[in-house]
C-alpha cells in the first residue's frame with residue numbers, strides 16, 4: 001500500500017479501491033490465510049486515507065467473508081475451506097466421505113440423548129405416540145475445519161442408546177445391523193442464522209445448504225431423520241444424470 005500513485009480518480013470511491021487493493025494482496029498471497037492485517041490507523045497513515053474510508057473497506061471485507069475481526073487482536077485473513085465435491089448418488093456417511101479424502105473428522109456434541117418426540121418425528125419416524133426418540137446434534141469438522149451442523153433423530157428401536165455414537169453414526173448403526181440402504185434427500189438454500197454462522201465459523205448471513213435426509217433400512221423401516229446445515233462455501237454437490245427412456 002504505497003501512499004500515492006495508486007488512487008485513480010475515475011476508478012470509483014476510494015474505499016472500493018482500497019478494498020480491491022487488499023483483495024489483491026490476499027489473493028496473490030502477499031497476505032496469506034491467517035495473517036493479520038495492519039491496524040486501521042496504520043493503513044490510514046500509509047495510504048493517506050481517512051480512518052472512516054479505511055473502516056468502510058474493512059467492513060466490506062468482513063461482510064464478504066474475506067477477513068475476520070477477532071476481538072482484541074485485530075483483523076485476519078480468513079482461511080478458505082477446500083471445497084469438497086459430494087456425490088448425490090451414493091448413500092455414504094460424513095465420516096466415510098471425509099476419510100476418502102484423507103481428512104480426519106471430529107464432532108462437537110451439542111446434544112445427545114433420549115427425548116420426547118415432536119409431532120413431526122412421530123409422523124415421519126412412525127413412532128408409537130408414547131415412544132421416545134434418540135437425538136444427536138453435533139458440529140461436524142473435517143481437518144479441524146467446521147463443515148456442517150447435523151441434527152439426527154432415530155427411533156429407539158434402531159438406536160437404543162444414542163451415547164453409543166461416539167464418532168460415526170453410520171458405523172454404530174452398522175454394528176447394530178441397522179445400516180440404512182436407501183435415503184431420500186432434500187436440499188434447500190438458506191442464509192445462516194447468527195448462532196449457526198458462529199458455530200460454522202463464517203460470517204452471519206452467509207449462504208448455507210439445508211439438507212434433510214430420511215433414510216430407510218433394507219426391511220423398509222425408517223432409520224433416521226437428519227437435518228443438516230452444510231457450509232455453502234465448502235461444498236459442490238454432483239450428480240450423474242442419464243437420459244430417461
Ligand code: 16G
Nearest residue numbers: 093094095168169170171211213226
Ligand atoms: C451424512 C448425512 C447424515 C448422516 C451422516 C452420518 C448428508 C446430508 N447427511 O452427513 O444424514 O446421519 O452422514 O455420518 O449427507 P457419520 O456416520 O459420520 O456420523
